[in-house]
Amino acid sequence: MSIIAFQGEHGAYSEIASLKYFGDKVKLSPSFSIDLVFNKVKTGKADFGVVPVENSSFGSIFETYDYLSKYDLFITGELNLQVNHYLLAEKKYKLDEIKKVYSHPQALGQSSEFLKTLKNAKIHPAYDTAGSAIISGPEKGEPVAIVASKNAAAIYGLKILKANIQNNKENYTRFLVISKKSNKQKIASPKSSICFELQNVPGSLFKALSIFALRDINLAKIESRPIPQKPFQYVFYVDLYADLSEQKIKNAINHLEEIAVSVKKFGAYETGKIFRS
């Protein structure tokens, strides 16, 4: 039975994503941080990891990009989860009695408009959505609420004070599946991810993108992350609608290596399906 490491506690969106992707015939391994998910996969404590990489309302999850570079792992899959946030509390409390709300900064950001209407409540970022239900353990009995999934309500025996509190009803989180081994399966609708550092000269990004554009290879996303040792220089993460094993893409990567300081390949995988949480 495969072991799947996911970020957060039971009831976290990453756990829901893991179940949608792998089904329930797997062993799920809750992990305090995204770093720990990568670590478990790297050290063989888990076969796969499931990590959030981007939310359609709030943007990229930088940590995941940075750990992709740090750990030498492959992306073997992706999926999109439609995320519905719920405000949960102990059964005895009403909405206007809530004094504190805990959740992951991303979940708080995605629910900011509703949270602004809670005049008496202070908002506290926590390391997780579902996990904050456990963190708030010492405050059991106090008027504390969390922003979390519907699953978390069932798991922690909490009441739904308000359903679907996200700012945007079309709110999706994209997750990556990571592994020590690259994908060997046939891919019907492929995507590939790479990152590269360019020389700090004018026009270098334009030249890098032209390598793909002139070969009709389409970009799904581009993200830049800072290089701490080189202030205000960047590593570019690019997702391509292509399979790294195609000759055309191999040629493009060779071309990129001619002009880049460095290139890393994270493998090819099936373009993610959409699931409802």
Next chain:
Amino acid sequence: MSIIAFQGEHGAYSEIASLKYFGDKVKLSPSFSIDLVFNKVKTGKADFGVVPVENSSFGSIFETYDYLSKYDLFITGELNLQVNHYLLAEKKYKLDEIKKVYSHPQALGQSSEFLKTLKNAKIHPAYDTAGSAIISGPEKGEPVAIVASKNAAAIYGLKILKANIQNNKENYTRFLVISKKSNKQKIASPKSSICFELQNVPGSLFKALSIFALRDINLAKIESRPIPQKPFQYVFYVDLYADLSEQKIKNAINHLEEIAVSVKKFGAYETGKIFRS
């Protein structure tokens, strides 16, 4: 006397940046959030705002990008502040007695390696660096520390438990100066900022960048932000080494408007100098 709104409480890095940029013959207006800084400038409660936009170790400050689009304001200047973080606490405490550390998530991220060595301390994100000294008011007398500037130690009467705790000694934050009026002064070494949304068709970003590359207009930075109503589509924020009032740049923007869904111009300003905090 000009009123300058900055994000945070007295002693915050944004206040130090404001003083470096404007000198001390201004009235400084502390503001709880980046949103409030934009709001004060928009409603005329402040003449200028000073907001962080990027840290060289930790990356972009997304909020600032999103508020640039939301509020109809101009960028009139920028500066780079070398940021040194200090661990501060009440005078009676030693380093190994600290049980909680508060600071802004960016400051915590930039000091993560040192903070990991504090085995007994829990790390709590707070809305501000200096402000967390005030937030921790109710915990006065408890073994609480904050990650903040040297200035905050003096302002709040705190002891330096450890100096220069940032992961990277070359740690810079770039700040933008925002105003209701665009820059009318002559600019010696110009930068301009724009944002644009492109049609969701293959090669659109490549075409947009070619508009600048083919005119030898150099990019300083590109950042993408999600469009919440259009899942996994992006607005691109681009900084150019150019002055929007030059004919060549006007031509480029006209060309961009031919192919883009929308283009916004945030004005031209002097390329930022480096200051030490």
